[in-house]
């Protein structure tokens with residue numbers, strides 16, 4: 001370990017709050033410290049961060065240098081520790097930007113700094129609290145009416161590592177007499193007005209009290225966060241994931257947390273938030289990736305998506321699987337080694353019943369069926385052979401294998417109990433109309449016709465939950481899978497035991513390095529599993545369909561179909577969920593009309609609904625327009641309070657000719673960029689126009705045209721209303737709202753979503769009459 005010590009700053013020593021006897025004790029600046037003293041303290045925090053990094057780095061090099069020698073246990077311990085140091089290094093780097101953001105001064109004279117992670121000095125003096133620690137909660141919760149022992153809350157506003165400003169909220173008036181000034185909510189406003197980058201940022205410095213209550217809410221049951229656009233639902237959901245990982249690290253680190261969002265653009269948009277909060281081990285999945293191993297495409301027909309979303313499929317798939325098992329109507333002869341053996345319907349029925357009685361999934365039970373049938377046929381064959389050889393008792397132990405290999409037998413057993421993959425089962429269902437008709441009487445003839453498609457068609461997002469359901473009932477195709485499971489379980493128990501010992505041995509040293517609680521036996525064992533392939537829990541969970549998570553966070557939850565919920569419920573049998581969304585923004589064909597309805601089949605008694613009511617994103621003038629349009633088209637929205645009035649009035653441009661729209665949209669982007677000075681501008685357009693608009697934007701803006709949510713360097717994007725879901729931009733150009741309304745079959749949800757994506761300005765470009773409410 002390095003010998004460097006953090007020296008108290010001159011300024012900090014002068015105010016004398018802490019003794020200077022120990023070289024590595026850092027004195028806290030006094031309550032009326034100015035920016036210079038805070039800078040000194042912040043610099044000391046960064047020195048400690050750098051020191052920890054250096055120590056981790058050295059440990060990692062040391063561990064790596066030991067090479068692959070020693071016992072298996074030594075090697076797996078070494079790998080586990082290497083992974084741990086790598087993870088810790090990644091965490092220490094990810095929190096570098098704006099490491100600390102707050103300070104609390106309390107009635108009892110104590111001061112606490114609040115930051116992205118907890119830090120202590122080498123002498124175990126607490127330097128900074130993790131924002132998720134129980135004692136840090138008052139930073140977000142204290143108000144002038146309910147001070148909770150807080151005299152003053154100070155926001156430290158950093159750019160990277162540099163303190164750029166301070167903002168004080170004095171909750172105890174006597175502090176004002178000590179010369180401190182009181183300010184409003186400048187830190188929040190500065191965050192809200194900041195230029196958007198195409199990547200969501202964290203809000204850890206300015207979480208509001210209603211949001212904090214949700215973030216720290218109990219883990220059990222289903223917590224639904226209902227809120228209009230821009231109320232911080234996504235932000236709250238991600239901070240809650242980070243909070244739960246901190247508060248329940250033991251359990252969640254090994255089981256993992258899954259975050260589900262609507263599409264891959266959205267997943268990339270939010271992917272940096274958790275690392276910036278010091279958390280890297282979560283699994284992110286869009287609805288398209290719900291079934292590991294199958295990359296599904298959009299479902300082109302919304303009617304088909306609606307049909308496939310119904311919970312009826314649980315029964316349909318069960319019947320479809322059962323239908324693949326059948327007896328024979330008449331006895332059948334099979335030839336083994338030139339001898340004819342008659343297989344009766346009764347024998348097959350007995351075999352099926354015995355296999356079903358194992359309670360195993362279809363493919364796994366099939367091996368019992370095969371075993372039983374092979375034995376019965378072999379016995380019959382043996383009797384025939386005995387008769388032929390007049391009771392001569394030859395060794396006939398080879399007969400089972402002969403029977404198993406016989407072509408006739410294989411054909412017959414496959415006919416009665418065909419091994420099936422989920423993909424093949426679904427392909428059959430959708431390409432064989434009679435099969436579907438047999439097993440899906442719940443669907444009308446027209447509905448079944450809509451589902452028909454040719455074999456080999458790509459699987460769609462709406463198929464993923466059906467594949468999952470089928471996989472659950474079919475089980476593993478590989479007959480040795482059961483044995484593998486047992487082997488894996490035994491070796492895991494051994495891994496866990498080894499890991500426990502390793503962690504115990506290393507704990508004192510780790511604590512000194514500030515890695516307390518960062519590692520548990522379960523996590524080490526996971527790293528050791530899979531033949532030394534170092535997979536973390538999240539990596540394993542992401543590829544394993546049967547993995548069950550400790551908690552699942554679902555964004556845009558109003559869009560999920562009952563079948564999609566069905567998959568997620570299976571992935572978290574504890575039913576520990578955070579689902580955030582807005583019923584009014586629902587646009588998918590299976591969108592829920594109430595949260596109670598969405599969860600009724602799964603968790604109705606464990607449902608808690610919390611509401612967020614302040615729109616932090618969109619200025620008042622744009623929100624009012626969006627709410628007017630929603631109301632005029634029959635959509636009930638909750639009235640939102642807004643934080644800002646809006647500097648720019650919405651502009652509406654009308655063109656006589658639809659052919660002018662592409663150029664008009666391109667010009668509108670330039671006009672918005674001029675109006676805003678700088679910023680990320682998105683064109684949100686009907687599906688049939690967006691391609692042409694992209695081409696035109698490419699001609700005008702070249703490389704500045706970005707894909708997805710945009711980026712710092714790419715400040716122009718063009719998206720459909722669906723793609724824009726959950727994203728935000730400094731300026732929005734909305735093209736032909738009447739067509740946006742039409743393409744979602746008159747449901748105004750998508751148009752409402754599109755209108756509320758802007759943080760600054762909105763410009764509408766239209767050739768047709770505007771929908772009611774404009």
Ligand SMILES: Nc1ncnc2c1ncn2[C@@H]1O[C@H](COP(=O)(O)OP(=O)(O)OP(=O)(O)O)[C@@H](O)[C@H]1O
Pocket residue numbers: 188191192201202203206207208211227228229230231232233234235236582616617725726727728756
């Ligand atoms: N407490 C806060 N401090 C700073 N910014 C905040 C805060 N709460 C929300 N925001 C910002 O408001 C914007 C909207 O947040 P978010 O995307 O989480 O809202 P949402 O409710 O999910 O919106 P939508 O339903 O429209 O997609 C984001 O830029 C977010 O960073």
